[in-house]
Amino acid sequence: xxxxxxxxxxxxxxxxxxxxxxxxxxxxxxxxxxxxxxxxxxxxxxxxxxxxxxxxxxxxxxxxxxxxxxxxxxxxxxxxxxxxxxxxxxxxxxxxxxxxxxxxxxxxxxxxxxxxxxxxxxxxxxxxxxxxxxxxxxxxxxxxxxxxxxxxxxxxxxxxxxxxxxxxxxxxxxxxxxxxxxxxxxxxxxxxxxxxxxxxxxxxxxxxxxxxxxxxxxxxxxxxxxxxxxxxxxxxxxxxxxxxxxxxxxxxxxxxxxxxxxxxxxxxxxxxxxxxxxxxxxxxxxxxxxxxxxxxxxxxxxxxxxxxxxxxxxxxxxxxxxxxxxxxxxxxxxxxxxxxxxxxxxxxxxxxxxx
Amino acid sequence: xxxxxxxxxxxxxxxxxxxxxxxxxxxxxxxxxxxxxxxxxxxxxxxxxxxxxxxxxxxxxxxxxxxxxxxxxxxxxxxxxxxxxxxxxxxxxxxxxxxxxxxxxxxxxxxxxxxxxxxx
Numbered sequence: 001x002x003x004x005x006x007x008x009x010x011x012x013x014x015x016x017x018x019x020x021x022x023x024x025x026x027x028x029x030x031x032x033x034x035x036x037x038x039x040x041x042x043x044x045x046x047x048x049x050x051x052x053x054x055x056x057x058x059x060x061x062x063x064x065x066x067x068x069x070x071x072x073x074x075x076x077x078x079x080x081x082x083x084x085x086x087x088x089x090x091x092x093x094x095x096x097x098x099x100x101x102x103x104x105x106x107x108x109x110x111x112x113x114x115x116x117x118x119x120x121x122x123x124x125x126x127x128x129x130x131x132x133x134x135x136x137x138x139x140x141x142x143x144x145x146x147x148x149x150x151x152x153x154x155x156x157x158x159x160x161x162x163x164x165x166x167x168x169x170x171x172x173x174x175x176x177x178x179x180x181x182x183x184x185x186x187x188x189x190x191x192x193x194x195x196x197x198x199x200x201x202x203x204x205x206x207x208x209x210x211x212x213x214x215x216x217x218x219x220x221x222x223x224x225x226x227x228x229x230x231x232x233x234x235x236x237x238x239x240x241x242x243x244x245x246x247x248x249x250x251x252x253x254x255x256x257x258x259x260x261x262x263x264x265x266x267x268x269x270x271x272x273x274x275x276x277x278x279x280x281x282x283x284x285x286x287x288x289x290x291x292x293x294x295x296x297x298x299x300x301x302x303x304x305x306x307x308x309x310x311x312x313x314x315x316x317x318x319x320x321x322x323x324x325x326x327x328x329x330x331x332x333x334x335x336x337x338x339x340x341x342x343x344x345x346x347x348x349x350x351x352x353x354x355x
Numbered sequence: 356x357x358x359x360x361x362x363x364x365x366x367x368x369x370x371x372x373x374x375x376x377x378x379x380x381x382x383x384x385x386x387x388x389x390x391x392x393x394x395x396x397x398x399x400x401x402x403x404x405x406x407x408x409x410x411x412x413x414x415x416x417x418x419x420x421x422x423x424x425x426x427x428x429x430x431x432x433x434x435x436x437x438x439x440x441x442x443x444x445x446x447x448x449x450x451x452x453x454x455x456x457x458x459x460x461x462x463x464x465x466x467x468x469x470x471x472x473x474x475x
Contacts, residue, residue, distance in 0.1 A: 005471060038389050078449060085409055088418035113408060113437050132368030136361050137404065143429065324386060 002245070017041070025038035027204050028069045031227050049227045049255040052201060052215070053248070056194040056233040060101075064192060066153040073161030077103040077191040084110055092187025096164050097121045098152045100128040100135070102239060102328075104191020109138035111189075118142070119183055122150040122166050123174055127302045128191075129328045131239060151175065152188065161186050194237045204228065210278040212236040216282040218268060218292040220254025221247065230254050236281045236296070239330055243296070269347045276300055276326075285335065291334045297351055299325045307354040308333060313347050325353065360398055371395045403427035405409055407438055407469075410455050411444035413423055415472045420445065423453055424464040447474030448470040 012020065022037035025291075033045045058076040073092055083089045094117050097104045100123040106305065108118045121139060126149050128135055129164045139146050149168055153175050156163045168179040181344045198206075198212040214235040215223040222229050231251035232244045258264070266286035273280045278296045293311075303325040310317040310333050316341050325331060333351060343349075356376065362369045371394050374381040382397035385394045387414065397403070405427050428436055436459050445455050449468045456466040 032392075085421060086417055086419070088411070090410065110408075113406075113433065131361040132361060132366065136363050140361075141404070149365075323369075331368050 002291045003258060024200060024340060027200050027228070029204060029225075030090070037170045047227070049080070049229065049258045051232040051248075051251050051255050052223075052228065052234050053232045054197040054200060054234045054253075055149055056196045056237055058190070059193040059195055061190060064190070066152055068156060069159045071155065071157040073157070073158060073186050074188045077101070077189045080107055080187075080189050081110070084114060087273065090114055090116065092116060092161075092185075093315060094119060095154065095189060096166070096185045097189045097191060098182055099123065099191035099193070100130050100146060101191040101193065102130045102134050104189060105130045105138040107189055107191070108144050109142065112142045112144070118144045119185055119324075120144070121146045123148050123150060123167060124151045124192075125149070127326065127328075128276075132326075133326055146164045153180065155188060155255055156182075164188055189247075193282045194233065196234045198236065201228075201230070201234070209281075209283060214281075215282065218286060219282045219289055220252035220257065221282065222254055222258065224293060227255075227258055229258075236279070239328060241354060243330060260335040264275055267345045269343060269345065269349065271295055271349045271351070274350050274352045276303065276306075277351045282352055285340070285349065287345075287347070289340055290337050292337050293340070294332045295335060295349070295351060296330055296332045296354040298327055298330055299353060300327060302326045303353055305355075309352050309354050310335070311350045311352070312339070312343055315342075317349075319354075356379050359400060360383075360395060362391045362394050364388075369394055373399055375399065380465055383387040385448055395417060397411055400459050402430040404433060406464075406466075409439065410440055410466070410468075412449065412472060414474050415447035415449070416475060417472060420447075420468050420472050421469045422474055423469050424459070424462075425467050426464045428462045428464050429461065432462060436462075436466075461464050 022035050023034055024035045026034040027050060031047045031050055033047055049210050061074055080091045083091045095111050095116050095118045097108055098122050108121055113117050124204055138286045151169055151307050152164045153167045154165045163182055163184045165176040165180050165182055170176050198208060201215055201227050204225055207227045208215050215230045217223055217230055229251040231247040267287045268284045268286055271280040271283055276297050278300045280295050285293050300344045304332050306325055307319050307321050358373045361372050362371050369386050369391050371385040371391055373383050380396055381394045386392050406424040410422045412420040439459060443455055448471060450471045451469060453468040454465045457465055
């Protein structure tokens with residue numbers, strides 16, 4: 001896989017115009033992109049195809065309803081990451097991390113290496129949302145405890161954070177009275193989920209998937225709005241950057257084919273995740289596709305030794321046993337052109353977990 | 356003596372149990388593939404980690420530049436490596452692959468720059 005600097009070098013070899021420090025304000029229904037920067041002022045571009053790649057943002061403290069004051073020292077893990085890795089500042093010395101997403105785990109290691117004491121990582125769910133590799137190499141390596149089914153119930157301190165109260169939660173994720181514990185700290189990092197950044201998509205009136213928070217797309221990552229494609233974390237939150245690269249190539253190819261008038265129309269059918277499969281991307285598949293389609297999905301809980309079953313109209317298309325399935329790790333199944341050939345406009349592809 | 360660890364060779368994360376006697380590995384169980392066996396043996400005899408951090412950048416467009424170890428370093432030397440890296444600095448312009456610390460702590464690994472900075 002290529003790294004970011006190699007991608008930049010590739011773009012620089014072409015005659016593609018690149019506007020940096022430029023913000024897109026609006027995408028209109030007829031694909032006119034309005035942007036602004038301090039050099040060119042207001043820019044309007046009539047596009048044939050648009051690829052949305054706005055990424056996602058972190059869920060902030062406001063989304064959590066943690067009681068207590070509002071002192072300095074409470075921030076998202078990504079903010080802390082920017083302070084340490086780009087600005088060269090240390091945001092604190094005694095750290096508690098809420099949420100065990102990958103950014104939170106990586107920041108636990110990063111802060112420890114830079115000399116801070118990471119006291120505990122609290123995770124609301126009974127399993128971690130991060131990759132196993134990160135739990136081992138970012139927490140276990142440094143003896144940082146991971147408390148599952150545990151959350152921060154209040155913050156203390158006026159000017160600067162002085163401590164937090166954590167508590168165990170029950171199966172309804174409500175704090176259990178009597179399990180509160182005070183932890184002395186000056187920094188609370190939040191790694192509590194990512195939200196696809198779809199303000200522009202909503203402006204165009206693009207249909208969003210309520211589970212992924214990203215647009216509903218077909219196998220070329222085209223949204224339900226003609227000529228507008230989406231890829232990366234704006235479409236679904238990824239754990240591995242390699243999947244983002246793969247998805248961007250699919251969307252790029254789709255946009256190019258659209259511009260050159262290739263592969264238009266077709267018969268689209270829906271994909272649906274059931275029995276433990278939270279969502280599937282793409283949500284729509286053209287049954288005339290001749291290349292085969294990879295369906296990406298996430299499960300809702302941890303499964304061991306369960307089967308991933310793909311069905312269409314009551315027929316099992318594939319069934320594969322997996323040693324482990326976890327919400328933090330994206331999975332995929334392949335739909336071959338042969339499978340698609342037997343489908344019609346009323347078909348629906350379902351993916352489910354069978355224990 | 357028994358030691359348990361989680362394999363990180365792939366996303367499966369097999370729970371592995373290793374039986375050791377006087378530093379000698381008697382058995383490795385719980386792994387589903389050969390990579391798990393190799394991981395467990397390496398992990399208990401010579402655990403290594405890639406080290407990623409930042410180093411002070413003089414006259415750069417940013418105050419720090421990201422660096423990594425050119426190959427994994429022994430796990431128990433990570434903090435010692437950090438001490439040396441925190442004392443070090445490099446002057447812009449820098450490009451990917453520039454060496455900041457050569458053969459850190461005689462581990463055979465160099466600390467190399469992982470981003471370009473053309474300077475102020």
